[in-house]
Amino acid sequence: MKIGILGTGDVGRTLGSKLVETGNTVMLGSRKPDNEQGLAFAAAHKGKAEAGTMAETAAFGEVIFNCTPGTVSLEALTLAGEKNLNGKILIDVANPLDFSKGMPPTLSVSNTTSLGEEIQNKYPKVRVVKAFNTIWNGLMVNPALVNGGDHDIFICGNDKQAKEKVREIIHSFGWMDKNIVDLGDISAARGTEMYLPLWLRIMGTAGNGSFNIKIVK
């Protein structure tokens, strides 16, 4: 499948490498077509990856990942272009963490809304699925790193078929189906994004991001 990844940071490149490894072709998008990390990624996966602008990347992908910082995601999607996004699945990985006032970050949107909902509201024809945003990127693509892979990842969105497709992608990364927890419609993004302050505090005690939560009943 052709996958467009908006954002050339750690998260975008980690997901991009795994998507190439699992048989997809990937374009990594940034504001500038000569973004160094994008070009290095394309060179490292020659023939299976490219670098482009946000608009080129959105046009290229059958499925799009939003891996831009959450505070600039709406801006990045404007550059990507509504016509390039409409009808497609957009996997929103971003968290609206605002570090501008120092640590700890606050959320630039929360409580009565979420980034996932803001994106869905602004692009009603895009099939937004919030996913991956509660987990350190190293674990996103290698769940077996902790507890034999037995821990949970959340998805939510309004489009059931889109969620099924995202479930398949997550499954292809090594996640067990029982650990992919569908929380319902896109308003559940409020829950997964507002979990970030707790995630950051747990990371503070754990010393690094290589942990996750498992729901026990």
Place this chain on the structure above:
Amino acid sequence: MKIGILGTGDVGRTLGSKLVETGNTVMLGSRKPDNEQGLAFAAAHKGKAEAGTMAETAAFGEVIFNCTPGTVSLEALTLAGEKNLNGKILIDVANPLDFSKGMPPTLSVSNTTSLGEEIQNKYPKVRVVKAFNTIWNGLMVNPALVNGGDHDIFICGNDKQAKEKVREIIHSFGWMDKNIVDLGDISAARGTEMYLPLWLRIMGTAGNGSFNIKIVK
């Protein structure tokens, strides 16, 4: 030990019963001294429990639990009286969930602050420890209900000795020490309170509150 519990709802009564069972004497406090739930609780634990006003309860307790609804906790603490609280450990169990605009609830304070911090700021001589607020009350006092008791409970606060005392109380409820996770100072209450929207969505998929999260590394 003499324990004062502010609030006569499910959470207060569940914790109160367990505290009596583990050898403490308990006063359950409410706005009105003739609160029916308070009187019934006192009658059910004759000789080991009493019902009183917020002020009587705060004066009675060597350790105080805040089990009032989070949106009225500051009001309840005003009734309890600063002089009755100063120097004591206040275990803040409340979540500032505002149901006034329907479901899902929003948080009346969040993101840049938390109820735990607001209480600590208003009562600098009270030793506030946020605890229990991420878990359904049935599990608070009976962790073995799920996963053999192997799941996590969070504490935070500025006073280390107070946290050690709270750790002992939690331990006396059946929690294993490895599962009592100290997140640091009281500002971590932001994390545990902002987890509630996710908790509510997980409850929606689980069907009831008898679940918790376990950190896996």
